[in-house]
Amino acid sequence: MLRENAAPRWHIYPDNAEISTRLATAVTRIAAEAIARRGAFHLVVAGGNTPRAAYARLPTLGNDWQRWHIYHGDERCLPVEDAERNSVMLEDTWLSQVPIPRTQIHHIPAEKGAREAARIYAEVLPRQHFDLVLLGLGEDGHTASLFPDHDWGRDKHTPATLAIFDAAKAPAERVSLSAWRLRQTRALFFLVCGAGKQNALRAWLQNAAIPAAAVGSDADVWLDKAAWPEMLPETQ
Incomplete structure (x- = not known):
């Protein structure tokens, strides 16, 4: 379980290819x-x-698939087969190739609209901690679909799932796990690649009030050299 008031651990690798190999392992x-x-x-x-590249490696590395349970950190409210949905990417790169029972693959029913999908998904989530949560970092510091200047659901009395209607990126309507629910995990990895993420990482390192920092205060942050802010020493 994540410790309160601890610091992230920064792991810098040469490129996304190296991160993908290490992450899949x-x-x-x-x-x-x-x-x-x-x-x-x-x-x-x-x-x-x-x-994506890490997911593509999993079919040749994983086993005991009947014991895996898959959840999403967020989803866009788009039609089921829309290529922009996270569920479509997961199916194409990984899930369609392994025998995880379909009843254990929990896609967010975002095609039902944010409010109804959030209500349904809250009932799907396990009562126990997750074993691992994977998250990304947006150029504005968002993670999952938790955006700056919005409600991130940091209080445990707020819902585990949030209906988003005014996301800063299209589509505006989304469903996201709340900040506190994402933190209920035994391990938390952030994956950050590309020079476009430097400003967000700099804000995180400077303790700015961004969603990623609120969720990942005790995370392992996996990033490539291009994402590490210029003029800062590399650290691992």
Whole structure:
């Protein structure tokens, strides 16, 4: 479980290819440990392009697929087969190639609209902690669909899932796990690649009030050299 008031751990790698290889290995290692200890592996996946290559490696590395349980950190309110949905990317790159029981792949029903999908998904989430949560970092400091100057759901008395109607990026309507629910995990990885993320990382390092910092105060942040802010020493 994440510790309060701890610092992130920054892991800098040469490029996304190196991160993808290491991430796929780490996910399968954590899965094996979770299954050995608790009989199941509960994983929250990130969308976007950064983790795509890592997901593509998983079919050749993972096993005990019948014990994997997959959840999403967020989803866009688009038709089921829209290529911009995280669920479509996951199916295309990984899930369609492995025998995880379909009842254990929990896509967010975002096609129903943000409010109804958030209500349904809150009932799907496990009561226990996740084993691993994967998240990305937006250029404005957002993570999942938690955007600056919006409600991030940091209070445990707020819902575990949030209906988003005014996201800073299209589409405006989305569903996201709240900040406090994302933090209920045994391990938390942020994946950050590209020079476009330097300003967001600089803000995080300077303790700015951005969603990623609120969620990832004790995260492992995996980033490539291009994403590390210029003029700052590299650290691991």
